[in-house]
Amino acid sequence: MIIILQNEVSESQLSHVLERVEQLGLKAHLSRGTFRTIIGVIGDEQKISAESLRAIPGVLEVMPVLPPYKLASKDAHPQPSVVNVSGVKIGGGYLAMIAGPCAVEEPERMHNIAKAVRTAGANIFRGGAYKPRTSPYAFQGHGEDGLKLLREVGDAHGMPIVTEVMDPRCVETVERYADMIQIGARNMQNFVLLTEVGRTRKPVLLKRGMSATVEDLLMSAEYILSQGNPDVVLCERGVKGFDKVTRNLYDVASVAVVKGLSHLPIIVDPSHATGKPALIPPCALAGIAVGADGVHIEVHDCPEKALSDGPQALLPHKYAELMVQLKGLAALMGKEISPVPGEKLAATV
Incomplete structure (x- = not known):
């Protein structure tokens, strides 16, 4: 999961997002760019709700890496089903x-x-x-x-x-x-x-x-x-x-x-x-x-x-x-x- 933060995000807001991710037992990888700050979330995405993260002040967008259709996806079953x-x-x-x-x-x-x-x-x-x-x-x-x-x-x-x-x-x-x-x-x-x-x-x-x-x-x-x-x-x-x-x-x-x-x-x-x-x-x-x-x-x-x-x-x-x-x-x-x-x-x- 990737969390994209707003341009004007404060340090306290950033810290709160990082703390929230870690509270859920996931790892947060922070990347600061020239125009955007993003957080890469590593771990079981099922433990975290994209909607709840979007509600945190300073968060612009949350982008799941894995598709929402877990069982229907090729990640769950790489070979074609018969x-x-x-x-x-x-x-x-x-x-x-x-x-x-x-x-x-x-x-x-x-x-x-x-x-x-x-x-x-x-x-x-x-x-x-x-x-x-x-x-x-x-x-x-x-x-x-x-x-x-x-x-x-x-x-x-x-x-x-x-x-x-x-x-x-x-x-x-x-x-x-x-x-x-x-x-x-x-x-x-x-x-x-x-x-x-x-x-x-x-x-x-x-x-x-x-x-x-x-x-x-x-x-x-x-x-x-x-x-x-x-x-x-x-x-x-x-x-x-x-x-x-x-x-x-x-x-x-x-x-x-x-x-x-x-x-x-x-x-x-x-x-x-x-x-x-x-x-x-x-x-x-x-x-x-x-x-x-x-x-x-x-x-x-x-x-x-x-x-x-x-x-x-x-x-x-x-x-x-x-x-x-x-x-x-x-x-x-x-x-x-x-x-x-x-x-x-x-x-x-």
């Missing part, structure tokens, strides 16, 4: 290909979509049983009945399932059915929900909030990690921008930034980021090219009849075409689309 979702690995060179409709719909349609994306190479099936909608009159999802159907479809096609939880009261229910629990963009800073999900032992897919910084995203992950759940996968899904040409601003650079700061896997969601099927393939490829650990794409066999977000869904044959490209790019980068457990077994027989 998250296992019922046999499908994410991170460390393994890629997740998550696909499915925005919302859980009728059984026949769910099975048709699952079969199509599984055949194309997807390894995790998605669908929302609980849907956060801007309007209270819009379709809100099928709830637990939707979870049951999603579980049935995932089992029938040999794919783990991921679905969103919106309410701490529903975490236990979602945990019973899902292989991976999703925290949506609107709930990224719902700290009660993050804490509750952190107490589960299911992998968590944490989406970046619509106005969240990268540090905000990592601090939200810290809430989950601090409760003892180490299996967090981050998701870049775009942030609010001024240009309406896409649904959101696809911040693909955030993937590279996170890779430099954290050991946690991060995937991209070009469906929510762009909102336009024509833009999904190039943006998905860009995400993998910059280092993402997977792609999350909405797929629907009849977007005009979709109960939610139909306009941003890829048709199954378009998804299959994209998967050919993604597999080629993954191989070029020395990565592998993680096989589902059934594929591994077949390969060894």
Whole structure:
């Protein structure tokens, strides 16, 4: 930690700061420059509060050297984490290909979509049983009945399932059915929900909030990690921008930034980021090219009849075409689309 003192700091104020640091069992290294006097604090920064130091007369600024997200940072875990979702690995060179409709719909349609994306190479099936909608009159999802159907479809096609939880009261229910629990963009800073999900032992897919910084995203992950759940996968899904040409601003650079700061896997969601099927393939490829650990794409066999977000869904044959490209790019980068457990077994027989 570095304490920067004001230009007009008095000797008594300086002495008080030094005494306060030493009272906390830390070492203070004083450096007097021509224009600034700074104090380098050496020791366990968790013993000292930056806010309390800022309140001392004569202190201009306090700058932590270590990031506030202790468990999510590379300092805590230098090697990339690999998250296992019922046999499908994410991170460390393994890629997740998550696909499915925005919302859980009728059984026949769910099975048709699952079969199509599984055949194309997807390894995790998605669908929302609980849907956060801007309007209270819009379709809100099928709830637990939707979870049951999603579980049935995932089992029938040999794919783990991921679905969103919106309410701490529903975490236990979602945990019973899902292989991976999703925290949506609107709930990224719902700290009660993050804490509750952190107490589960299911992998968590944490989406970046619509106005969240990268540090905000990592601090939200810290809430989950601090409760003892180490299996967090981050998701870049775009942030609010001024240009309406896409649904959101696809911040693909955030993937590279996170890779430099954290050991946690991060995937991209070009469906929510762009909102336009024509833009999904190039943006998905860009995400993998910059280092993402997977792609999350909405797929629907009849977007005009979709109960939610139909306009941003890829048709199954378009998804299959994209998967050919993604597999080629993954191989070029020395990565592998993680096989589902059934594929591994077949390969060894």
